[in-house]
Amino acid sequence: MPAYSAFIGTARKLRPRTAIVLGSGLAGATRAFVEHASVGFGNVPGLVPPTVHGHGGRLAVGEWAGVPCLLFSGRVHFYEGHLRGVVVGTVRAAAEIGANRVVLTNAAGGIHPALDPGDLMAIRGHLKLLDAGAWRGLASATAWRALAGETAVPQPYSARLLDAMQAHERAAGRELMAGVYAALTGPSYETPAEIRALARCSADAVGMSTALEAEEATQLGMEVAAVSCITNKAAGLGATTLDHTEVLTNAQLAVVRMGELLGALVRAD
């Protein structure tokens, strides 16, 4: 892969420590990023090009306000038919290049009543409802782990980076809610009844990504931060019928604030 060899040469010189994964419609959050080199996902070992509109599928290396970083524009999803190993390809590629921090962003539906389109929510925990029988797993996970003598699943989201995000937002005169993200398989949006059930399971927002990447990054020893851009009220909670165009349009409401937050995460010690 000659395109990747050229890219990796630049990346190794720049030594990025932070990798950012941009979710649907969030390309406008990267105005502070100056690209030095980039490559299509199809040329990165372990990655495949995304098929979803709004997910560019490029890996760039450059500087964010002078700090070296990697930028994945787009990701691949479980609902595109990929196995776990492909979905986490971004995070693995970032670790391979030498990054030790990953910032995951996504578009999500707001379940918590305080979350409206255009809001951001820092993720402090997730419900990973991606496997066959996931709901059953949710009900029995605690009991099963106790029976199997397993230790708790490591908590992926860095409390330190969460503090840094909230301190940054407070200094800007805003509150950043921290909440629980429910990751579902998609590709269809949820039913209102599913959203009511998720609310009772403590979910504050719902989407179709991030959980697998966060867990993989944790296993690789990386520090993880994640932010949801709320693009709609979750099914049954708002006046409109959900569609991907609405998601892309409403993501624009939050790109400036998301860009500032990403800058704070890239700069955090």
Ligand code: HPA
């Ligand atoms: N549900 C699932 N995924 C989403 C949503 C939603 O309401 N909004 C954006 N991504």
